[in-house]
Amino acid sequence: MRLVAALIAVAAISLLHTLPVAIAVFSLTAVVAALHRPERRLWRRLLHVEAFILLLFVTLPFTMAGPTVATFGPLHVSSTGLWRATLIALKVSTSVLILLVFLGGMEPERLGSTLRALHVPERLSRLFVMTARYVGLIRDEARRLTETMRARGFRPRSNRHTWRSYGHLLGMILVRALERAERVEEAMLCRGYAGHYPHSPLPAPRHRDWAAFALVSGAAILALMVDRL
Template identity: 55%
Template structure:
C-alpha cells in the first residue's frame, strides 16, 4: 500500500509525521505506533536501516528515564530525594510512541529510496529549484568526499598513526580536514567548469516523472485516511 510514486510518498510522509506529532493521548498513539510498525515491516528495509533506528531509540530511552522524575504528580517510585510520577511516565510513553511512529513512517516511506532520486520528486513538487539543486549536488559529492576522507585516514593509519590526545594528533586531524577542504574546493571548481563547457545557463535537468498510477493514489489515500482516523480517534 506504499505508493511507488516518490511525490506521493514525500507528501504522505510529511502528512503522517505531522499527524503523529498532533496526537495527545496514549491509546491512539499506541495504535499509530502499531500501524507504523506494520508499515515498516511491509516496506522490508534492509538491516542497516533498522540499525539506524537505534539513534532515535537512544533519545527515547533518555526521555523514558528522565521525564518521569521531571513531571509532578502521584509518586510511583522514590529514589532518595527523587520521585517518579505516574503522569510523567505516561507523558514519556506518549512521546516515545509519537517519536517512534514518526521514525518508522520515514523508514517505511523514504528509507528504501536512493536519496538522490528524491531530487526529481522535490522539483516536481515545486520546491525552489536552487534548493533542490543544492540538495542533489550535496548528495552527489558527499559520498566522494567521504571516500577521500576514508582513504586519507587509511593512509595515515598505514603510517602508524593512532589518535591520541596530544598536539601531534590535533595537528594531523587539522591537516586531514584542511586537505579535504582543499580537494572539495578543487572538485567544485572542476564541476563548475564541466557545467560551463556544456553550456550551463541556469537550467538544471530534473527528469520528468510519469503521472502517479491509480494504485499509487489508492495507497496514498489509504495512508492519509489512516492518519486522519488516528487524529479523529485522539480528539474524541
C-alpha cells in the same frame, strides 16, 4: 504521491496526544516496515535515532513537574515526564519509520524531481540533491585519509598528538571538499548549466498509486480523529 502521503502521515502523527493511539500507530507502522523492507539496514538506522531519544528519558522525567513514581537520592521521577518522553519517542520513531519506508529507497535525483514537481524553489531542491550526492563522496574521502594515517603508523590515543592529527584531518577534508566543489562547478558551467537542472516529466500516477495514497492518508487522519475522541 509517496512524498505527500509521508508528509500527511508525519503531520498527523506529530499531533497525537494519547499514548494508546501512539502505541497502536507505532506497532502498525513497525509491522508494515518489517513486511515492506525486511533488511537490517532499516532497523540500524532506527537505532541511531533511538540513541538520541534516550536523552528524553534522561531529562524529562527528572525535570517535569508531576506525581513522583520513583526517587533516586535528590532526584524525583515524575509520571508526567515519563508519559511525555514515551509519547515523543513513539511519535519520532513512527515518523522515522514512515520516512524510511516511503523515501528510503528513492534516489536523490528522483526525489529532487519530485520536489520540483511540487513547486519547491529550485535552490532548495538543488541544494538537497547536491548534498545527498556529495555527502557520500566526502565520507569516502575521509575514509581514505584515515586509512592513510593508519598506514603511516597513526594510532588514536587520548593525547595532544591524536587531537592535533584529527584537527589536521578535518582541515584536509574541508580543503578537499572545497576543491571538489570548485571542480564540479566548472564542469557544470562547461556543460551549459544555467542555474537549474533539466528535469524530465514524472510519469502519471496509476490506480494503485492513488489507492495507496488514499489508504495511507486515510489511516493517518483516522488515527488523528480517534486520538481526539
